[in-house]
Amino acid sequence: MNDSDWDTLPFGHFKPSESWGNTQLIDFHLIWLLDCTRDYLRTPFYIVSGTQGVHKSDLHSRGLAIDICLEAHNKSILDIFFKICRFPFSGIGLMPFALHPKCKRALGIHFDIKPMGNSPLGMMQRHWLWIPKRNTTGEDIALSMVNCRKHNII
Numbered sequence: 001m002n003d004s005d006w007d008t009l010p011f012g013h014f015k016p017s018e019s020w021g022n023t024q025l026i027d028f029h030l031i032w033l034l035d036c037t038r039d040y041l042r043t044p045f046y047i048v049s050g051t052q053g054v055h056k057s058d059l060h061s062r063g064l065a066i067d068i069c070l071e072a073h074n075k076s077i078l079d080i081f082f083k084i085c086r087f088p089f090s091g092i093g094l095m096p097f098a099l100h101p102k103c104k105r106a107l108g109i110h111f112d113i114k115p116m117g118n119s120p121l122g123m124m125q126r127h128w129l130w131i132p133k134r135n136t137t138g139e140d141i142a143l144s145m146v147n148c149r150k151h152n153i154i
């Protein structure tokens with residue numbers, strides 16, 4: 001993102017002073033998509049990490065991934081996920097046990113635009129749940145009905 005790119009975002013929900021890490025490294029298309037998604041969901045996105053993110057660290061350090069939190073109190077995480085799926089991110093990770101000081105019940109979401117051109121399956125999107133684990137930071141597990149029930153998402 002160049003300094004002038006911020007003025008060209010379609011809805012202007014974000015500003016460079018948020019917790020993006022190095023804004024110069026972040027791909028314009030990622031924040032453009034995030035701005036559209038934030039507008040469609042009609043709820044604030046709190047930027048948790050960009051290039052400084054440790055989750056999926058390679059994508060973060062290359063400016064291709066952003067982690068946010070939003071308020072999920074009295075909302076269906078599954079419905080939020082379905083709404084997000086309208087937008088062409090290549091990776092979406094749900095972090096249902098995230099904590100954020102502005103959220104009664106935070107939902108953390110990892111968004112990325114990992115290039116998929118070399119994938120034998122073409123433009124397949126990746127979706128997963130990130131679950132914290134004792135003695136490690138956590139692990140990615142399949143976004144499945146069984147796992148959603150196990151972790152009280154549905």
Ligand SMILES: [Zn+2]
Nearest residue numbers: 055056067110
């Ligand atoms: Zn992430």
